[in-house]
Amino acid sequence: MAKTKSGVDYEDPKLYINRELSWLQFNERVLSEAEDDSNPLFERLKFLSITASNLDEFFMVRVASLKDMINAGYKKLDIAGMTATEQLTEVLREVHRFVDKQYEIYNTQLIPMLQEKGLVISDGSDLSKKDQVYVDRYFDDFVYPVLTPMAVDSSRPFPLIRNKTLNIGALLKKKEGKDDVDFATVQVPDVLPRIIEIPCENNGICPRKIMLLEDLIKRNMSKLFLNYDVLQSAPYRVGRNADLSIDEDEAEDLLKEIEKQIKLRQWGQAIRLEVPAGIDKKLLKIIAGDLGVESNEIYSIHGPLDLTYLMKMFKLEGFDDEKEHGYLPPQPVPEFDTGENIFDVISKGDVLMHHPYQTFENVVRFVEMAAVDPDVLAIKQTLYRVSGNSPIIAALAKAAGNGKQVTVLVELKARFDEENNIVWAKMLEKAGCHVIYGLVGLKTHCKITLVVRREEDGIKRYVHLGTGNYNDATAKLYTDVGLFTCAPGIGEDATAVFNMLSGYSEPLGWNKLSLAPLWLKDRILELIKREEEHARAGEPARIVAKMNAICHKDVIAALYKASSAGVKVNLIVRGICCLRTGIPGVSENITVRSIVGNYLEHSRIFYFENGGSPEFFASSADWMPRNLERRVEILFPIEDEKLKAKIWHILDMELKDTVKAHEMNDKGIYVKRNTKDIKAEDRINSQKVFGEEALVSLKKPEGLSRVFVPEKNPKA
Known part of the structure; x- marks a missing residue:
């Protein structure tokens, strides 16, 4: 170019x-x-x-x-x-x-x-006689019956070692016979606790001591090979290629094909081998040779393998x-904490929720109430990742049992959740729900729920849109925003989304929502270009964008052009960022910060100053090729002035975070301020602030509900 x-x-x-x-x-x-x-x-x-x-x-x-x-x-x-x-x-x-x-x-x-x-992690070498008696008895009673030692010889080939399992390899020599050295391996069973706490022998007046399961097995290896001397033994752990390879066009039954691929995942190509530093060279050669790993794929570990x-x-x-x-539990959402019917609350105006500072229970209750409400005719929902015992799944099944029209798109290709999603999909089908197994060639990653309700003045559509999954467990750990609305334009678009997912219907035009892979990327580029034009015209121009990752070349180039025109660009990116800051004439007006705190920053929210008429959006999509071109994603506007103020407050507070923020410098390196050098009054942990504000808002619901006023002459 x-x-x-x-x-x-x-x-x-x-x-x-x-x-x-x-x-x-x-x-x-x-x-x-x-x-x-x-x-x-x-x-x-x-x-x-x-x-x-x-x-x-x-x-x-x-x-x-x-x-x-x-x-x-x-x-x-x-x-x-x-x-x-x-x-x-x-x-x-x-x-x-x-x-x-x-x-x-x-x-x-x-x-x-x-x-x-007062906590000691023992490898067994420092145990008292009483401790030794305890751990060896523990091995005999609980561990030994579970173990399966596997010898390797001409009739018994090297066994298939499963992905991420911890194993112990050993070199053995018969006590009587030839001097040949044999190899054997045993898997450290993941059905047993890896941490074994050793009782204190001095009436509780001693350091607490724990031992790891692999060290206990290693200590007792001789019990597994009674006619052999154990010459050497060491734990090892293998990582394998676990990315599914699915030809969706050729697969007659996507569900069966994914089930088959999940089973193969455990046996993919070995790509990493972890062994303890100082492992016997002959033992390592046998393990590495049979696994087929190269020298740069072997990691010598100075400590326990697998720090998880x-x-x-x-x-x-x-x-x-x-x-x-210092982190508070999720708080009730003031708008829903009145005892009113959830549909009546949404009818009064849009409601924005900020998780995990505010509870996810209202999303669960929304589906549960729809399942039993006699006026609800249909429920439609996309599911990407759900919890192991999902109340939403139970509510959808109940709704189908109550005669509601229930349509659920379960994305079978959600990485590492495929097996879980297959279980839920089959259960929902048995309950009478219409289940869609995603789209060929695309992952459905958008988070949307549509409830169609019959009311006095006709049919009304209630919609929930979110930046995070319908997962009540991760909603306590991930930061996300969700919007409840019954705005007609969004309701019509929501219907169009599900018609498109379940059939071949694609509307001629959309009211409020922007979808990938149709035209979400073009919409993002258009919004960035508009800021560039405002800057060139001498009008207020600024972009504040919060997401998990940005690596789409077209989007980054557009941001560079906007920066060159004078647009102030503030990016809050938790993970991958392929953009560089501080390049003269290119990215001098761009800042990048990453917040790593107690919660995983997961929300995608965006602000475009638009010449003094700010626009706000939230989305399920990061600015990555996979999101904008190979997934079904949704960008939705936040239009209520009070909710705009809440969204701005989230962005503004994260830009002011001095405790958990890491900022990219002009060398592409992230730097975090030393909190010891920050005055107490200047220490801002945005996650703690949001938690405290969620508690305060229960007493003063109007807390942050002010009309949004853009900051004058903002600094990048």
């Missing part, structure tokens, strides 16, 4: 950050919370556990995808001008560095602090002082 009049070539890969490396930067920000000594100790353990869980998924999906591209001979360059091979090389180099840092924090900071607090066990540690009793207590 030739340079524009401004002299900028927006195809230049130097303007962009590689997606995978940007994600690793995000996980680095999560890791920094584990390193931050201003966080309580057990919160730091939790954040370290999250980094390990994140890394597992990154390998199963993103690293696996890079390997697939390399194997397929894929040559196309990414947004930052890197080949798949270059990306994989750089990613693995960064991950090795990252893992070293994980365990440095674990070993030099967290373990000594746990010991100071720390999330179980977080739940240990007796350490409340080492946990964060």
Whole structure:
């Protein structure tokens, strides 16, 4: 692409950050919370556990995808001008560095602090005789009966090692006979607790001591191989390619095809092997050779494999002082806390909810009431991820039993929730619901519920639109916004959405909603372009956008052009951000910040100043190619002036966060202020502020319900 009049070539890969490396930067920000000594100790353990869980998924999906591209001979360059091979090389180099840092924090900071607090993690070498008797008896009574040791020889090949399982490999030699060395392996059973607490032997006056299950098994390996000497033993853990490969056009039954692929996921290509540092070289050679991993895919770990066990540690009793207590539970929504019928409340005006600061129960109650209301004729809903025991699923099934017309789109391709969604889909079908299994070639990621109700003045449509999933469990952990409305324009569009999902009907025009993959991307580009034109005309122009990720090249280029024209662009991006700040003549007017706190920042909300007539939107979509081009997504407007004020307050407060915000500098590196250097009165933790305001709003419902007034001369 030739340079524009401004002299900028927006195809230049130097303007962009590689997606995978940007994600690793995000996980680095999560890791920094584990390193931050201003966080309580057990919160730091939790954040370290999250980094390990994140890394597992990154390998199963993103690293696996890079390997697939390399194997397929894929040559196309990414947004930052890197080949798949270059990306994989750089990613693995960064991950090795990252893992070293994980365990440095674990070993030099967290373990000594746990010991100071009276909790010891023992590998078995420091146990008293009484402790040894206890753990060995525990092994004999509870662990030994569950184990299945598997020998490897000419008649018994190396077993299939399941994805993410913890195993122990051993080199064995017969006590009597030849000097041949044999190999065997045993899986650490995930049906048993990994953390074993050893009773205190001095009437409670001693440090609490725990032992990990793999260390207990390793200690008792000789009991599994009675006629052998155990020469060496060590735990190992394998990560596999877990991305489903489905040819939807060829699949006669999508549900059956996905069920088949889920079973294969456990046995995908090995892409990572974790072993303890110092593992016997011969033992490692056998394990790595049979798994087929290369040297740069082997991670030598200075500590326990799989740090996700720390999330179980977080739940240990007796350490409340080492946990964060400044976050309030979800509060009632004032508009619905009056005892009125939920439909009457929505009829009076749009209602905006901010989760998890405000309860998700109203969304559940909306569906539950619709299920039993004699005037409700139909319920239509999209489901992407739901909880294990979803009350919404139960309500939909009940509605069908009550004779309602119930249509549910269950997205079977929701990654790592496929199996759960198949169970719910079958149950809903048996209950009499009309179930749609997504669309060929597209994931349905939008969050929308439509209730059609018969009232005195005719048929009325009630709609819920959200930025997050219909999952009552994650709604307590993820920040999202949801809108209840019965506005006719949105109601008509909602009907059109479901007609499009269930059939082949596509309306000639839309009232309020913008859908991907039809024209949501064009709408975003149009809104950005409009701000650029306002700036060039000397009119107020600003964009504030909050999302999980931004890596769509067209959108980033549009933001660069807007910035060059003088538009102030403030991005609040939790995860991946392929945009660079501070490039002269390109992104000098753009700021990027990422908030990593107690809750996962999940909402997508947008502000466009529009020459002094601000417009607000919320969406299920991030600004990524997959969201804008390969998924069914919805962008919806927030039009009520009081609700605009609430949305602005969310954005404004997150831009002012001084405690949990990481800001990108002109080198593409995120920097977080040291809270010790911030005056107490200047410390703003936006998540705590929102929780406190949700409590206050119960007493003063009008709290933030002011007419929105745009900030004059805003700073970028």
